[in-house]
Amino acid sequence: MNKKLQITLYVIAAYLTVFGILFVFAPSIAEKVLNNKLPDAALNMLYGQLTLTFAYVAFLASRGGEGASKLSGVMLALTVGHVVVFGYQLMTGMLNFSQAGPPLIINAIFTVLLFLFRKD
Numbered sequence: 001m002n003k004k005l006q007i008t009l010y011v012i013a014a015y016l017t018v019f020g021i022l023f024v025f026a027p028s029i030a031e032k033v034l035n036n037k038l039p040d041a042a043l044n045m046l047y048g049q050l051t052l053t054f055a056y057v058a059f060l061a062s063r064g065g066e067g068a069s070k071l072s073g074v075m076l077a078l079t080v081g082h083v084v085v086f087g088y089q090l091m092t093g094m095l096n097f098s099q100a101g102p103p104l105i106i107n108a109i110f111t112v113l114l115f116l117f118r119k120d
C-alpha cells in the first residue's frame with residue numbers, strides 16, 4: 001500500500017474517532033465544537049456509532065492487505081458524500097460557514113488526498 005495513502009487513512013480514522021466519541025459520549029461538547037445545536041439525542045448516538053464504524057473501516061484500510069483498495073474506496077465515497085452534503089447546506093443557507101465550512105474543508109482535503117494516493 002502507498003505510504004501516503006496509509007497515513008491519510010490513519011488521519012481520517014483518528015478524525016472520525018474523535019467526532020464519533022463526541023457524538024456518543026459528549027454531545028454537549030460536540031455542539032460547541034460544531035457551533036450547532038444537536039436536536040435529537042437518539043440520532044446523535046446513531047451518527048456517533050456510524051462515525052466510529054467508518055473510523056474502524058479507515059483503520060482496517062490503512063493496515064493494507066487484501067481488500068484495502070475496496071476499503072479505501074469506501075472512505076473516498078464517504079468523504080465525497082460529506083463534501084456534497086456540506087457544500088449543499090452551505091450554498092442553500094441551511095448552515096452558515098462557521099457550521100458547514102470546517103467539515104467541508106476537512107472532507108475536501110481528505111477527498112483530494114484519497115484520490116491522489118489511491119492505486120487502482
